[in-house]
Amino acid sequence: MKFIDEAKIEVLGGKGGNGSASMRREKFVPKGGPDGGDGGRGGSVIAVADINVNTLVDYRFVKKYLARNGENGRGAQCYGKGADDITLRMPVGTLITDAITGQVVADLTHDGQTAILAHGGKGGLGNMHFKSSVNRAPRQFTHGEEGEHRELKLELKVLADVGLLGMPNAGKSTFIRAVSAARPKVADYPFTTLHPNLGVVRVDHNHSFVIADIPGLIEGAAEGAGLGHRFLKHLQRTGLLLHLVDLAPFDDSVDPVQEAQAIVEELRKYDEDLYRKPRWLVLNKLDMVEDDERLARIEDFLQRYGWQEGNPLADFDPYAPRYFTISGLTGDGCQMLCQSIMEYLTNLRELKKREAAAAQQSLEAARRAELDDTPMIDGVDSADA
Structure with a gap:
């Protein structure tokens, strides 16, 4: 297998399903009221570090990963089904950054670590959420949110001592x-x-x-x-x-x-x-x-x-x-x-462990000193007042 340590991909979370504006219509139920369900959540794109993967070659050829949209809500208080997430398996040591801003999205440093690359959109609300004492037959509903869209740069840095x-x-x-x-x-x-x-x-x-x-x-x-x-x-x-x-x-x-x-x-x-x-x-x-x-x-x-x-x-x-x-x-x-x-x-x-322990002790000492310096109000700590 050819060793590939850099790749660029485009990820898009699924759109949330729209809410439903439905009215309950059943025989012998003259005042059914609103029963529109919510839309389902759009699918997300998730990266998972896998120790069995050692190259980014899969992402050199397939560059777009689009999650499915959530289903729309329906009547009878039926909620739309949420879409399944897309899982991308990447080598341990992969650094994921935004290709436009350069911001670090995730750094996969150990096996099994996960990171959401693109969130799916939330589903819209059905009209049953808008009923009130003055609005007994609401027609309002909300559309599902758009999924997150990103262009990402993948960079593999091998983990070695x-x-x-x-x-x-x-x-x-x-x-x-x-x-x-x-x-x-x-x-x-x-x-x-x-x-x-x-x-x-x-x-x-x-x-x-x-x-x-x-x-x-x-x-x-x-x-x-x-x-x-x-x-x-x-x-x-x-x-x-x-x-x-x-x-x-x-x-x-x-x-x-x-x-x-x-x-x-x-x-x-x-x-x-x-x-x-x-x-x-x-x-x-x-x-x-x-x-x-x-x-x-x-x-x-x-x-x-x-x-x-x-x-x-x-x-x-x-x-x-x-x-x-x-x-x-x-x-x-x-x-x-x-x-x-x-x-x-x-x-x-061992040196790094001692330095981390010393840093933790310094932080705890600073917190205790801050509590000791907190003024008292009528015998009650002002921080708790």
């Missing part, structure tokens, strides 16, 4: 094959990866994380070179970026330092928030460097790159820079890297 970043042929696909069961295409030419790939890395029986591999960037991606910035959005939900660098390029004229700096600059041009996301340096393809040259090449790269190691004795700092040396082909260093990632993600989750 870790994202891989680097030049084409930096060894990202080889690395994800080495640490997970994912099997992306690997070849000795650039842009082998044409769409994101996800892999589950299982560190032990109880701990695992999801890693995302996206097509490689090149210098000038902001201007559309290569595949451009199209797939960088898939890294925006990750908690950690791994910047893979090829320490042994085939072409001797290629400088790994310049390539690494170009990737960082392209990241900054695309999104400042993504640029400031925690990013680890992973020096790959050490198996292609002679044993007696490895240490010198690593030190030369770090010195010219301007690397500054974080303080290993400090408390957990999610933004502390770190670097690793691996070989995705032989697997050397991959296990240590995965264990470090798992430890980092565990500490990051």
Whole structure:
């Protein structure tokens, strides 16, 4: 199936049914009165996040989704039938925005989450609602409301804990094959990866994380070179970026330092928030460097790159820079890297829990202080007076 991560659709909720203006006419009932029923509700268009769907390809070809109208009301106090809703199943991680205003309509971040994209119109009122002591034979009724109409943009951002970043042929696909069961295409030419790939890395029986591999960037991606910035959005939900660098390029004229700096600059041009996301340096393809040259090449790269190691004795700092040396082909260093990632993600989750708990305590303390400062009126709290 072709990977599609963007689509535009048009949704229209069903119109509500009209109310009925009917008078009760039965034998031997001379003063029956009004008995017009209400119209039925129009159908709505609802989006549902489904973990079994992984692409937006269905919405590339079918672009209009129109819900049915509600039935009109009838006499004898018969209400019109409401129309069924339309359910659109979308991948988890789909961001839905209004194509005209840019307003976020829904962000489907977990399986089973639902969002109403277009509300159906309410049904109209029948004439039995308008009867009164001075209007015993009302002819009034109301029409059903029109359904909501929207033009929407669908954008899939894959959900992963870790994202891989680097030049084409930096060894990202080889690395994800080495640490997970994912099997992306690997070849000795650039842009082998044409769409994101996800892999589950299982560190032990109880701990695992999801890693995302996206097509490689090149210098000038902001201007559309290569595949451009199209797939960088898939890294925006990750908690950690791994910047893979090829320490042994085939072409001797290629400088790994310049390539690494170009990737960082392209990241900054695309999104400042993504640029400031925690990013680890992973020096790959050490198996292609002679044993007696490895240490010198690593030190030369770090010195010219301007690397500054974080303080290993400090408390957990999610933004502390770190670097690793691996070989995705032989697997050397991959296990240590995965264990470090798992430890980092565990500490990051604990940090976020503590921050959320502290924020909740501060909010409760502020509420208590506000209640304590509330003036008393004759022994009664003014807030309750």
